[in-house]
Amino acid sequence: MAHLQLCSQSAIAVTEEHDRKEIDELIASLPQRKGSVRPFQCLYQNFWFPIFVLPNVITFQRHFEAKHKDIVLASQPKSGTTWLKALVFSVVNRSRFGISDTPLLTSNPHDLVPFFEFQLYGSKLRPNLDGLGEPRLFATHIPYPSLPECIKRSDCRIIYICRNPLDTVVSSWHFFLQKAQLEEQPGWSLEEHFETYCQGTISFGPFWDHMMGYWKVSLEWPSKVLFLKYEDLKEDTIVHLKRVAEFVGLPFTEEEEEAGGIEEIAKMCSLKTLKDLEVNKSGKVALTIEFENRSFFRKGEVGDWVNHLTPSMVDRLNSIIQEKMSPFGLEFKTC
Numbered sequence: 001m002a003h004l005q006l007c008s009q010s011a012i013a014v015t016e017e018h019d020r021k022e023i024d025e026l027i028a029s030l031p032q033r034k035g036s037v038r039p040f041q042c043l044y045q046n047f048w049f050p051i052f053v054l055p056n057v058i059t060f061q062r063h064f065e066a067k068h069k070d071i072v073l074a075s076q077p078k079s080g081t082t083w084l085k086a087l088v089f090s091v092v093n094r095s096r097f098g099i100s101d102t103p104l105l106t107s108n109p110h111d112l113v114p115f116f117e118f119q120l121y122g123s124k125l126r127p128n129l130d131g132l133g134e135p136r137l138f139a140t141h142i143p144y145p146s147l148p149e150c151i152k153r154s155d156c157r158i159i160y161i162c163r164n165p166l167d168t169v170v171s172s173w174h175f176f177l178q179k180a181q182l183e184e185q186p187g188w189s190l191e192e193h194f195e196t197y198c199q200g201t202i203s204f205g206p207f208w209d210h211m212m213g214y215w216k217v218s219l220e221w222p223s224k225v226l227f228l229k230y231e232d233l234k235e236d237t238i239v240h241l242k243r244v245a246e247f248v249g250l251p252f253t254e255e256e257e258e259a260g261g262i263e264e265i266a267k268m269c270s271l272k273t274l275k276d277l278e279v280n281k282s283g284k285v286a287l288t289i290e291f292e293n294r295s296f297f298r299k300g301e302v303g304d305w306v307n308h309l310t311p312s313m314v315d316r317l318n319s320i321i322q323e324k325m326s327p328f329g330l331e332f333k334t335c
């Protein structure tokens with residue numbers, strides 16, 4: 001018996017070693033370019049991925065097994081991912097935890113709803129996810145076309161959040177600049193960052209193809225993808241919390257509504273509440289590389305771009321939106 005176990009373990013090790021080599025060879029053959037945080041981005045399946053994340057993405061594509069009840073939160077970086085994680089975690093787990101004992105009080109949302117590509121499949125690991133309670137909650141920045149087929153074919157649901165590109169480019173510049181400053185590395189200008197964003201070579205870009213991928217599926221298959229906008233959530237969190245709860249098959253009851261249960265979740269997940277928690281002031285989260293928890297909470301405003309972008313930058317981004325997204329009905333509130 002022990003001999004058999006050893007044999008199967010070494011067979012797995014050989015297969016993993018083989019996979020690793022094959023993935024490394026595949027990545028070496030891809031077009032690469034210098035990126036902002038890490039030295040290189042690779043063009044894989046028509047999107048630019050940070051090179052250090054790509055092995056995890058490929059391992060995830062090959063080995064993830066979806067379950068029908070899974071819920072996947074998808075976004076581009078700096079679109080409201082952290083907020084969406086807190087909201088959906090609270091909705092899905094509200095029968096287990098109240099506001100006084102929610103794990104959000106002691107854990108950053110990224111530790112409660114892990115990313116496939118940064119956390120679960122980090123370091124080319126193949127995690128065992130069978131033991132997780134259902135529904136399992138996952139997150140990803142991977143574009144729709146590159147999601148594993150099992151996610152598309154199963155009944156599992158996807159909630160996508162997007163944000164107007166003017167605020168997103170400003171938010172992502174601040175995020176990486178702060179990271180560089182903390183590590184005493186040279187930063188880079190907003191102009192340089194903006195150029196990368198508009199060229200579509202930012203991580204997980206082009207941003208328009210990322211948004212359009214999920215947008216089109218949400219129109220064709222609304223029970224598969226719920227498409228949310230950061231600006232709408234800011235305007236009326238309650239309405240969109242109800243949509244989320246219905247979409248995941250756990251609608252709020254009249255009693256919950258009357259008892260103020262939805263408002264409680266909205267308040268718990270607000271930027272102010274999360275930002276002021278000790279865990280988010282001092283902790284760190286490992287997303288392949290380490291980030292300070294506080295770096296995920298900045299201003300959280302709609303329209304902060306007015307303080308940073310020049311009129312010509314605004315014109316350029318607006319014309320990309322007009323050309324690539326407006327014809328398909330995707331519009332943004334920018335103030």
Ligand SMILES: Nc1ncnc2c1ncn2[C@@H]1O[C@H](COP(=O)(O)OS(=O)(=O)O)[C@@H](OP(=O)(O)O)[C@H]1O
Pocket residue numbers: 075076077078079080081082083167170171172174269270271272274296297298299300301304
């Ligand atoms: N709870 C809550 N409510 C409203 N807004 C929030 C919240 N949490 C984070 N934020 C703001 O979202 C921006 C960070 O984006 P992401 O969470 O997508 O970042 S990441 O992709 O997970 O790295 C970043 O936006 P900016 O302030 O404009 O930079 C955060 O401040």
